[in-house]
Amino acid sequence: MATTSHDTPRVLVVGAGQAGMHVARRLRRRLRPGEAAITVVDPHSYSTYQPLLAEAAAGNLEPRHVVVPLRQVLPGVEVITRAVISIDHSRRTAYVASGSGEPEPLGYDVLVLAPGSVTRVLPVPGLAEGGIGFKTVGEAIHLRNHVLAQLDTAASARSDADRERALTFVFVGGGYAGVEALAELQDMAHDACRHYPGIDPARLRWVLVEATGRILPEVGERMGRYTVDLLQRRGIDVRLDTRLTSVVDGHLVLDDGSEFDAGTLVWTAGVAPHPLLKQTDMPLDERGRVLATKYLSVVDTPDAWALGDCAAVPDLARGPGAVCPPSAQHAVRQARVAAGNVIATLRGRTLKPYRHTSAGSVASLGLYQGVAQVYRLRLRGLPAWLAHRTYHLLALPTWNRRLRVVADWTLALLFPREIVSLEALEHARDAFTTAAEETAGRR
Ligand SMILES: Cc1cc2nc3c(=O)[nH]c(=O)nc-3n(C[C@H](O)[C@H](O)[C@H](O)COP(=O)(O)OP(=O)(O)OC[C@H]3O[C@@H](n4cnc5c(N)ncnc54)[C@H](O)[C@@H]3O)c2cc1C
Missing domain, CATH: 3.50.50.60 (FAD/NAD(P)-binding domain)
Incomplete structure (x- = not known):
């Protein structure tokens, strides 16, 4: 070293x-x-471009394309993983x-x-055991696999209660991480339902819980209200001024008095x-x-x-x-x-101060839907979605990554999404672990 x-x-x-x-x-x-x-x-040996994680989770982008390999972009720099x-x-x-x-x-x-x-994981009973964040590419991949696996679970569930639980997805935190992840994954799950004849997409329950009275503060109050309306029109249950008080064994209790079971809890309530x-x-x-x-x-x-x-x-x-x-x-x-x-x-020269006037923000809410405030310009729907894609494409480091992302987006527009859950990836060594345990037991 x-x-x-x-x-x-x-x-x-x-x-x-x-x-x-x-x-x-x-x-x-x-x-x-x-x-x-x-x-x-x-x-990590790579740098993650977090603003595109929701699209990676939804399968519009290959997860490897939202990360940048450090050794590739930093030749001559010593990289220690x-x-x-x-x-x-x-x-x-x-x-x-x-x-x-x-x-x-x-x-x-x-x-x-x-x-x-x-x-920021708050001391909510059951949260540490049952919640998942949305900040890393690993979490995005896991969530995609998990949501698709919940559809498989629901399709073969024996009781209505089990089916309902598997089809209930709760996101806590109304910043861009939570809202974009929810909107993109709902889009993906509804798409996937075409291949599950036993699951009526209307039975999927999506809930957004936000402790304050607004969501997406980054795009301004008016566009935040527009987003709440849009999500509600898509059947998403948006609970403002509401907190999660407990989630022990997947049973959620909210401070508005409601209680229900959920198979998925995504926690994006702050950093x-x-x-x-x-x-x-x-x-x-x-x-x-x-x-x-x-x-x-x-x-x-x-x-x-x-x-x-x-x-x-x-x-x-x-x-x-x-x-x-x-x-x-x-x-x-x-x-x-x-x-x-x-x-x-x-070099013994004068320093420059950091000063930047925010250009506003752009958010994707699923295919062809978005919301944006760019300086004083407010955009919604398709124009906002295009602004989101253009902005992040230009902000992505390296032309290599940009071209790969454009190729992914083009393929996603031309072909139906991939809806296979590769949950098995997370248990790749199970057979060997079991064998090792059996060998240890025989000794
Ligand atoms: C899902 C999501 C969507 C977002 N969307 C937007 C958006 O649309 N627009 C926007 O402006 N912002 C967005 N953000 C916020 C934005 O991504 C972050 O503010 C930004 O990445 C902060 O940059 P950073 O370098 O400080 O931290 P990060 O980008 O998080 O990088 C921190 C790095 O430190 C490394 N590290 C961690 N621990 C250690 C350690 N012990 N030793 C050495 N290295 C360590 C990590 O591996 C990581 O590579 C989003 C965030 C999320 C999670």
Whole structure:
């Protein structure tokens, strides 16, 4: 593993998501030969483009096409596929998880912190056991397989109660992750019902539970109300100002007094700062995010930078006291400024502040349906859906990925969706595990 050299400073990028991967790419392109070495550490060998996860879950996109292999896009950069578990910046050392269980030290000169956020799992009874998040490509693949498997379960159910349970899908959290995932998966499940003569699509029950009085705050209040109407017209039961209080053994209790069983519970009710941040000597705000300056340097901490979901970055466009919301839109733009400022510091030049006026947001709600607010322009239906696809296509890193996504979208328009559930993938080693257990039992 890398150690710092006296001649070439080493820039360590922790996390290669929207923020970290773009910082590393820009540093790689802009640094002169020998000016600095770059190391990227991430537990995955790829970077995930989360805004297209819902389309991957619905089968419009091949899941592999919404991730970017780090070694392919970062030639010449040292990529370490491990998790950073703590950082002692006073010693310019990060500690990386290792196979032996003993953390391995990794020296650096300049730190760029971008481990993102994690799903905020509240202490709701039964949630940790029965819920699933929607943040990773693994979760998207699992959810797709699971929803299709629920149709198989319902088709062969012996009792109405079992069938009803299998056909009840609940999503908690009305941000873009929850709303897009629900809308896309409902679309897919209804499509799939054509191949299940015993299942009437009207019997599928989709419920969206949101603790506040609105959904999709990113597209503004008016378009949020439009989305609620649209989802309700599609038969989705939208419960605003409602909280999940218990989900023990798949039996849901909501604080509006209703109770029912569900075979699927997707939890997208907010994000929390990455737990790694508490294992560092970085200054944190009251919500646990790294305190960053308008230049994306860490407050009162030389040689350290923080950006993306993990950082509380002043939002200059919204005025004093405002902090940038967690979004890919900010993360990618912050990456450009952070990389520029790292280089400026190495060269003794002036730093640039980060300032970005939100361009609005776009969301897909299933095939040909969407909602968008782009600056002052409000779009709905097909135009919004096209805006969603165009925006994310252009935002996807590399032409290789863009062309693959266009090919997937074209095929999805020309042919019926694939509706096979590959749940078996998640149990690929079961036969060998059983054999090993039997062998151990015979000893
Ligand atoms: C389903 C979904 C849809 C979304 N849609 C939109 C949208 O339409 N528009 C929009 O603007 N935003 C959207 N977002 C939000 C957006 O994706 C995030 O705000 C953005 O990805 C944040 O970038 P980041 O680099 O800070 O974090 P991430 O992109 O999450 O990257 C963090 C990286 O850190 C790595 N990491 C984690 N732990 C460690 C560790 N211990 N050591 C090293 N590395 C670690 C992770 O593997 C990951 O690669 C969506 C999010 C989700 C979940």
